[in-house]
Amino acid sequence: MKIIIIGAGIGGLCLAQHLRASQIEVAVYDRDAGPWDRKQGYRLHLDADGISALKAALPGPLFALFEATSMHPLPYTTIMDTSFAIQRRFQTDDYSKTQHHLTDGIAQHLNVNRATLREILLQDLEDVCHWDARLEGYETDETGVSAIFSDGRTARGTMLVGADGAGSALRRQRAPDAKMMDSGARAIYGRLALSDARRVLPPHALADIFTAAFDTRKLILGVGPVIYPMAPDQAARALLPQARLRTQDDYIGCIIAGRKELFGDDEAALRAASSDTLQDLASRLLAEWPSGAAKVPRAGEAGSFFYVEMASCIPFDLQPETRVTLLGDAIHTMTPSLGRGANVALRDAGLLRNWIVKHHKGELSCDAALQAYEREMTTYGFEVVRRSADMGAKLLGQDPLSPS
Numbered sequence: 548m549k550i551i552i553i554g555a556g557i558g559g560l561c562l563a564q565h566l567r568a569s570q571i572e573v574a575v576y577d578r579d580a581g582p583w584d585r586k587q588g589y590r591l592h593l594d595a596d597g598i599s600a601l602k603a604a605l606p607g608p609l610f611a612l613f614e615a616t617s618m619h620p621l622p623y624t625t626i627m628d629t630s631f632a633i634q635r636r637f638q639t640d641d642y643s644k645t646q647h648h649l650t651d652g653i654a655q656h657l658n659v660n661r662a663t664l665r666e667i668l669l670q671d672l673e674d675v676c677h678w679d680a681r682l683e684g685y686e687t688d689e690t691g692v693s694a695i696f697s698d699g700r701t702a703r704g705t706m707l708v709g710a711d712g713a714g715s716a717l718r719r720q721r722a723p724d725a726k727m728m729d730s731g732a733r734a735i736y737g738r739l740a741l742s743d744a745r746r747v748l749p750p751h752a753l754a755d756i757f758t759a760a761f762d763t764r765k766l767i768l769g770v771g772p773v774i775y776p777m778a779p780d781q782a783a784r785a786l787l788p789q790a791r792l793r794t795q796d797d798y799i800g801c802i803i804a805g806r807k808e809l810f811g812d813d814e815a816a817l818r819a820a821s822s823d824t825l826q827d828l829a830s831r832l833l834a835e836w837p838s839g840a841a842k843v844p845r846a847g848e849a850g851s852f853f854y855v856e857m858a859s860c861i862p863f864d865l866q867p868e869t870r871v872t873l874l875g876d877a878i879h880t881m882t883p884s885l886g887r888g889a890n891v892a893l894r895d896a897g898l899l900r901n902w903i904v905k906h907h908k909g910e911l912s913c914d915a916a917l918q919a920y921e922r923e924m925t926t927y928g929f930e931v932v933r934r935s936a937d938m939g940a941k942l943l944g945q946d947p948l949s950p951s
Contacts, residue, residue: 550566550574551573553576553711556875557889557892558893561892564609565603569904574702575677576682576702582665584678589738590771591658592657592889593655594887596894598657612783615777616663618773619776622656623637623638623755624637624639624642624757624759628760629761629838631749643887663779667792682694682711685720687868687870706870708873715877722873722878728858731944732857732945735826737801737848738801739843739847740798741753741774743847752772756771756886767802768802770799771799775795803829814856829844829852859881859932862932862933879925879931880932884939898923902920
């Protein structure tokens with residue numbers, strides 16, 4: 548048995564680690580020229596779903612490295628007004644609609660640096676990761692599936708998994724009826740060094756999972772800390788020297804988000820804008836807030852700002868297909884209003900691994916295993932898509948989901 552994974556993001560790499568642990572052959576193909584070819588964001592919030600999936604996937608020393616480099620924030624999502632006065636402090640499982648984690652006694656929360664987590668997930672997979680591989684399509688037959696790449700390469704396996712994100716090339720063939728929609732929301736992301744953040748933000752914003760302030764336009768300034776218990780490079784030297792994690796400094800991730808009309812009417816210019824231009828725009832959007840919130844993006848790290856157009860999938864009925872499936876944003880793209888995207892992708896990876904193992908042991912056919920996975924994955928995945936859209940409508944004026 549060999550599993551071909553398209554996409555070397557968090558979900559695809561977690562599945563690869565799961566399969567390695569289960570002694571199932573795996574190969575990962577990604578369109579980027581290398582693992583750090585493209586900026587992919589900063590802080591991630593992981594809840595019990597994501598943490599449990601990583602614990603099951605990673606060998607003990609790698610999971611210890613993950614824990615040593617993950618921040619344990621106070622378990623709150625805090626809402627402020629434009630003067631930075633606290634309006635409400637939610638238990639994050641209440642805010643993110645994961646109250647079942649509290650009921651089950653498994654509630655956990657970590658703030659992690661996306662790049663560091665990806666470095667950890669890449670460990671021991673160097674020999675199976677293939678870069679600069681742009682998928683063109685696939686062909687299935689009775690004995691397997693062949694992935695076909697734009698440079699003429701092919702990869703043959705038992706199953707093919709699309710973990711290639713919101714713009715999934717694999718989804719276009721696997722689920723041609725799937726529809727994506729522009730949510731109408733936009734964001735500028737950046738980051739601040741911790742020392743600078745202390746000057747411009749209230750103390751709880753450096754301790755809670757996430758803190759957000761809103762104005763009457765539904766413009767949001769959101770911040771989330773990543774303060775390492777051990778710096779990644781030091782943790783690697785102490786716990787797993789062969790890991791060689793890159794040096795990282797403590798920081799606060801920030802997002803300025805709202806309706807697209809607030810950012811101007813020239814989307815092409817915004818897509819092409821430099822970090823400096825976006826940093827200046829973010830400051831101007833906050834200029835009238837009495838808290839002096841414009842100081843927050845002004846204090847950001849030079850070169851750290853980038854523009855995002857928020858999209859969402861429209862839940863649909865995924866028809867079964869032999870030997871090919873999807874996980875993470877490739878199937879249930881969601882806006883970040885609940886902070887659950889990475890967690891759902893990691894949950895997908897663990898669930899898919901379980902059904903693949905059942906097939907590997909001869910307990911189920913390939914088709915039966917994938918259909919069982921897809922029934923469960925689309926049920927909880929599309930539910931989070933709907934909840935994220937509802938929260939995004941309340942907070943950011945996001946467009947409601949289009950009818951299926």
